[in-house]
Amino acid sequence: MQETISFAPQLTTSPISEILWLIPAVPIVAAGIIALLRQPRRKVSAALAIASLSFSLLLSLCAFSHVVAGWAHGLALRETFNFTWFQAGATNIDLGWVLDPLSAVMLVMVSFVSLLIFIYSLGYMAHDENFTRFFCFMSLFAGAMLGVVIANSLLLLFMCWELVGLTSYLLIGFWYQKPSAAAAAKKAFLATRVGDVFFLLGIVWLFSQTGTLLLYNNGAGSIESAALSLLLAQPAIWGLTAAGAIGLLIFAGAAGKSGQFPLHVWLPDAMEGPTPVSALIHAATMVAAGVYLIARVYPLMQAGALAGGTTTALTVVTWVGAFTAVFAALIAVAQNDIKRILAYSTVSQLGYMMAGLGMSGVAVGMFHLITHAFFKALLFMGAGSVIHGCSEEQDIRRMGGLKSDMPLTFFTYAIGMLALCGFPLFFSGFWSKDGILEAAQHWSVAKTPFYMLVFGALLTAFYMTRQVAYVFFGHWRGGKEAHESPRVMIVPLAILAFFAMALGALGTPAWPWFRAFLEGRSVGFDWRGFQEPGLMTLMGVSTLIVLAGIGLGWKLYGDQSPKPEEPDALERAIPPIWAALHNRLYVDEFYGVTVIAFYAWWGRVADWLDRWAWGGIVAGVAWSFGLWAQLSRFIDNNFVDGGFDKGCDELVAGGGLLARVQTGRVQTYLRLLALAVLLLAVILIWSSRA
Amino acid sequence: MTPLASCLLVAALLFSIGLAGALTRRNAILVLIGIELMLNAANLNLIAFWRYGPHPELLTGMMFAIFSIAIAAAEAAVGLGLVIQIHRHAHTTDLDAMNRMKG
Numbered sequence: 171m172q173e174t175i176s177f178a179p180q181l182t183t184s185p186i187s188e189i190l191w192l193i194p195a196v197p198i199v200a201a202g203i204i205a206l207l208r209q210p211r212r213k214v215s216a217a218l219a220i221a222s223l224s225f226s227l228l229l230s231l232c233a234f235s236h237v238v239a240g241w242a243h244g245l246a247l248r249e250t251f252n253f254t255w256f257q258a259g260a261t262n263i264d265l266g267w268v269l270d271p272l273s274a275v276m277l278v279m280v281s282f283v284s285l286l287i288f289i290y291s292l293g294y295m296a297h298d299e300n301f302t303r304f305f306c307f308m309s310l311f312a313g314a315m316l317g318v319v320i321a322n323s324l325l326l327l328f329m330c331w332e333l334v335g336l337t338s339y340l341l342i343g344f345w346y347q348k349p350s351a352a353a354a355a356k357k358a359f360l361a362t363r364v365g366d367v368f369f370l371l372g373i374v375w376l377f378s379q380t381g382t383l384l385l386y387n388n389g390a391g392s393i394e395s396a397a398l399s400l401l402l403a404q405p406a407i408w409g410l411t412a413a414g415a416i417g418l419l420i421f422a423g424a425a426g427k428s429g430q431f432p433l434h435v436w437l438p439d440a441m442e443g444p445t446p447v448s449a450l451i452h453a454a455t456m457v458a459a460g461v462y463l464i465a466r467v468y469p470l471m472q473a474g475a476l477a478g479g480t481t482t483a484l485t486v487v488t489w490v491g492a493f494t495a496v497f498a499a500l501i502a503v504a505q506n507d508i509k510r511i512l513a514y515s516t517v518s519q520l521g522y523m524m525a526g527l528g529m530s531g532v533a534v535g536m537f538h539l540i541t542h543a544f545f546k547a548l549l550f551m552g553a554g555s556v557i558h559g560c561s562e563e564q565d566i567r568r569m570g571g572l573k574s575d576m577p578l579t580f581f582t583y584a585i586g587m588l589a590l591c592g593f594p595l596f597f598s599g600f601w602s603k604d605g606i607l608e609a610a611q612h613w614s615v616a617k618t619p620f621y622m623l624v625f626g627a628l629l630t631a632f633y634m635t636r637q638v639a640y641v642f643f644g645h646w647r648g649g650k651e652a653h654e655s656p657r658v659m660i661v662p663l664a665i666l667a668f669f670a671m672a673l674g675a676l677g678t679p680a681w682p683w684f685r686a687f688l689e690g691r692s693v694g695f696d697w698r699g700f701q702e703p704g705l706m707t708l709m710g711v712s713t714l715i716v717l718a719g720i721g722l723g724w725k726l727y728g729d730q731s732p733k734p735e736e737p738d739a740l741e742r743a744i745p746p747i748w749a750a751l752h753n754r755l756y757v758d759e760f761y762g763v764t765v766i767a768f769y770a771w772w773g774r775v776a777d778w779l780d781r782w783a784w785g786g787i788v789a790g791v792a793w794s795f796g797l798w799a800q801l802s803r804f805i806d807n808n809f810v811d812g813g814f815d816k817g818c819d820e821l822v823a824g825g826g827l828l829a830r831v832q833t834g835r836v837q838t839y840l841r842l843l844a845l846a847v848l849l850l851a852v853i854l855i856w857s858s859r860a
Numbered sequence: 861m862t863p864l865a866s867c868l869l870v871a872a873l874l875f876s877i878g879l880a881g882a883l884t885r886r887n888a889i890l891v892l893i894g895i896e897l898m899l900n901a902a903n904l905n906l907i908a909f910w911r912y913g914p915h916p917e918l919l920t921g922m923m924f925a926i927f928s929i930a931i932a933a934a935e936a937a938v939g940l941g942l943v944i945q946i947h948r949h950a951h952t953t954d955l956d957a958m959n960r961m962k963g
Contacts, residue, residue, distance in 0.1 A: 835956060835959050837882075837955055837956070841883055
């Protein structure tokens with residue numbers, strides 16, 4: 171199994187790792203500036219996004235070459251840069267970033283693929299009125315994704331993780347006028363949130379046990395040996411150690427993002443977004459973030475493994491991955507939407523990556539992640555080119571014969587398809603998938619995942635052949651004549667096609683450069699790599715499987731060009747199975763009658779409680795206050811008001827009486843005056859006499 | 861009868877005549893004249909009390925009387941002015957016709 175990887179202790183921080191934060195920061199700032207631009211500033215916004223990402227790519231390449239240079243000197247480089255974000259009492263909340271082979275490889279892949287997809291979007295989104303908004307979101311996404319890659323702190327990783335989730339939501343719902351797109355965005359957000367809750371629980375648990383969220387911190391990080399032995403000593407439930415339980419919680423988060431069964435339901439629906447979004451977020455980068463996360467916390471997942479053994483967490487990862495690989499591949503066989511087939515294929519390939527991680531360490535899974543990113547982005551962008559050329563048609567039954575109408579797209583798409591199928595020797599998918607199959611063959615726990623993955627490979631070859639036969643062969647069955655896409659879309663396709671083939675050279679058994687790089691070992695070219703026992707047999711078997719899948723697909727669909735109304739060739743052969751697969755094995759329906767029904771029921775209960783219990787209490791209180799008010803009004807009207815009104819009446823009457831004295835005649839007043847004087851005189855005289 | 865008592869008697873007579881005039885006459889000018897008579901009766905009292913009081917050498921009573929006469933002159937001027945204005949306004953000096961201040 172996997173060897174223990176020993177990294178050189180960090181002595182100094184190189185300048186490149188100190189400015190590593192610029193790689194995600196620049197696209198995020200660019201997104202902020204684009205957000206402030208007005209809608210018609212298309213050129214400025216696209217230029218900003220592409221320039222910022224080019225900068226990130228440049229810096230990523232510098233970082234990558236720095237790591238490679240260190241490796242060439244026999245140093246397995248891991249440089250971290252940590253700082254305290256804030257203090258809460260005696261607790262430090264630290265953030266930081268890390269530069270090691272794993273993050274360097276991901277940085278280059280993410281920024282390179284993102285840049286190509288940005289350029290491709292120039293053509294694909296050219297006629298969209300929300301062009302500026304698109305580039306704002308895309309740029310934000312790229313920055314957040316690069317942030318996930320470099321994070322050395324689970325907290326920073328989680329923040330960027332949520333940011334990519336947010337941009338994924340925004341971009342799936344980019345055409346929010348379409349109800350299906352809005353619903354798909356919501357579904358994606360909620361389904362990934364389920365995983366994220368577990369992920370957060372895992373983070374909190376890890377923090378409470380180790381007191382730090384930094385992954386690497388010169389021996390004091392949470393996934394370094396000191397913290398791991400602490401976690402291993404801590405029993406959790408069901409015979410798991412705390413390390414295993416936290417690993418499983420983190421895997422739940424990864425499963426949500428990476429569309430692993432049973433949280434895969436959002437990913438096919440996410441195809442409602444624009445195709446560049448599907449290529450970037452839902453094929454190449456974001457969905458791979460889950461796989462990357464597992465690779466990142468691999469020491470935690472692996473903690474407590476005996477020599478050559480495995481851990482509960484890794485076993486779970488393997489089984490879930492292998493099951494997802496076959497499950498999604500089965501569904502992909504019976505879909506008719508060009509992007510949905512690719513989406514299920516992505517789910518399936520992510521299952522392969524997870525299984526590879528679970529069975530054989532970081533290198534195998536990550537190699538498939540990198541090659542898959544290139545060829546799946548290629549396939550999605552090819553599909554986008556087809557959709558663009560066929561006036562937004564997505565149903566493969568209404569296409570056909572496009573190989574003569576769109577030769578360049580066909581050529582690049584075929585390369586992507588062969589890479590995905592794992593066609594021997596010249597395609598990267600062959601080598602990366604073979605690495606996983608080899609690992610499965612030698613897995614100590616069970617042999618079943620190996621057979622599952624081989625069956626998945628057969629299905630992959632079959633459904634891709636079916637799709638290509640439908641789309642590119644036969645004769646045209648759509649409406650308006652198809653046309654080739656503009657050069658700005660074709661050039662990125664060609665570049666990706668080149669890498670979809672060339673990348674395989676980095677991971678052949680004779681020259682396992684990629685694996686050695688990730689594990690910090692030296693590498694040399696050696697044909698004897700092929701002489702490992704069973705390897706040639708395995709390669710032969712996998713070649714046969716691929717050829718069988720392609721042959722079967724071609725036999726059923728090749729050059730047939732069935733009419734859109736006709737039942738599918740498989741539908742005629744095995745109607746009940748076809749129906750089940752076509753309906754996505756009823757997972758959505760199952761959730762509809764269980765989880766969603768439960769929540770709907772719970773919602774009704776809460777509504778009833780609100781309406782009658784709480785509402786009743788509130789209404790009762792309101793009613794009693796109303797009654798009190800009525801009583802007060804009665805007292806006011808009949809007692810208080812009565813007394814007051816009476817007083818007023820008296821005053822008015824008295825005023826009227828007095829007003830009569832006021833005759834207006836001067837002499838009346840004089841007479842009264844005289845009378846008063848007389849009275850005064852009488853009183854005075856009277857009193858002086860007494 | 862002492863000189864003081866006879867003086868007071870004359871003043872009382874004069875006051876009564878003024879009062880009767882002020883109350884019975886309807887002409888505003890005659891009412892004013894009655895008021896002047898009453899005022900002068902009071903002045904006569906002041907002089908008498910001073911002249912036959914304990915300190916006739918202090919001239920206090922005379923000073924009072926002179927002030928009072930000065931004020932009476934001003935009052936008469938104001939009163940006559942009012943009467944002229946009323947006459948211009950209502951073309952009469954009959955007080956009974958002037959009851960617009962009725963409450």
